[in-house]
Amino acid sequence: MKPPFRIAVLEADTPLPDVVEQFGRYGDIFERLLKTAADAMGQPDVISARDLQVSKWDVVDNEDSYPDLDDVDAVLISGSKHNSFDDKPWILKLVDFTERVLAQDRVRLIGVCFGHQIIGRAMGVKVGRSDKGWELAVLPFALTDKGKEIFQKETVNIHQMHRDIVFEYPPGVEPLGQSPVCSTQAMYAKGRLITVQGHPEFNDRIMEVILNARHEQGVFDDALYNDAIKRAASSHDGVAIAQAFLRFLLED
Template identity: 50%
Template sequence: MEAKAPLRIAILEAGYPPERAAAKYGNYGSIFASFLEASVAKIATPEFPGLEVTKWDVQKLEQYPSLDDIDAVLISGSASSSFDNTPWIIELVEFTRMILIEQTRVRIIGICFGHQIVARALGAKVDRNAQGWEASVVPMQLSPLGKRLFNGRDTLNLYQMHRDIVTELPEGVQLLGSTPVCEIHGMYAPKRLITVQGHPEFNSDIVSEILGLRKSLGIISQDMFEEMMSRVNNKHDGLEAGVAVLEFLNE
């Protein structure tokens, strides 16, 4: 049997890991490349195509791939707010909208900030969450569709690190899951897009460092820090989410 051509995934780096995490794991492109390869290894089907990952700094360098050279884009998380109108965010929204509106071959994966950018590109509102931060491992209650896509489970435990949310489901997409403080935790449209508000690519090292930095800057309180850290080593279903993402790409 002839081997399938590799899936060409462009990682759009919309932010940068904290210092210790970057030294240990690399930039977000490297973190996602390792995460996707580990997800491929978890797939039982040996015929699953390989991956060809490229990395594009869309924040500082405003680099973008040619759609002719890729099969999918993955938009990373970011410390920036998805509803800001800084030039690089506007350009990212327009690039995402172009993929969603002007063609049907290249697919989109949105992670946290990327999830919000996809919603914004589709005309939905993104905003600060009045209920505040959601961080560390949080169980997401899956919708009926989410249960089907995530291997029949009822909940998906993912690392979270956000206080911005998608406030309304865009037209033409389906909900994957919710938490008590964030109704729209994932979106899906067959052969077009899949997003999650959480961070399946994160681990306890990365989350612990980010929480420590945010406490030191006064962004979260000591009490919030301690409560979030109490969950940082809870069961995390990142690779299960990764398998669902890869199966979406292979639909």
């Protein structure tokens, strides 16, 4: 594909108020990340921030708000506090829309956390709660040979905020990486999709807000919280992962 790229961000959640106040909704956060990544590639004759036209679609509170596939080149499905395996009407509509994207061969899919899981579900594999517990804050995951090629790194550090997983790689995709807690950290199919289980769009402040809120709510006990909060500000590869997303869009 050649830029400009029309990227539709499907917002599967609204960030906590402190995050919205500082950084905006998920569509805004992803737009900022992708444009930063484009300029950081240092190839303005190939791609730059001005080549990205990002639209935002709230698919939770506006269940029928989806882009026309003729009007976009890529669809990015965001993370969410919701369960990808639930059968709420808006989730079923999202799965159906994802299946429609997968059924054609022009518009490409990017999935992040919940979005990664929704793509797995749409491709017919099990998604659900892991018996290995949570992955939280900045953690590494090991890359396959294909993962090293795609991310152009030997290992990846990424913000994590999940205990739901895709249990196996769907047919027709290439595994990109794994961790001790989650064997399906990222997947890829040329010209079709790229996904990560973690959150390249998160920064230390976003992670701290979520950890603090879930600790106060009792979702995370003291031990889990204390272990995670010390890694909230660790160095991570969010921009490098977003650059991999852009290279995926640039592929012929």
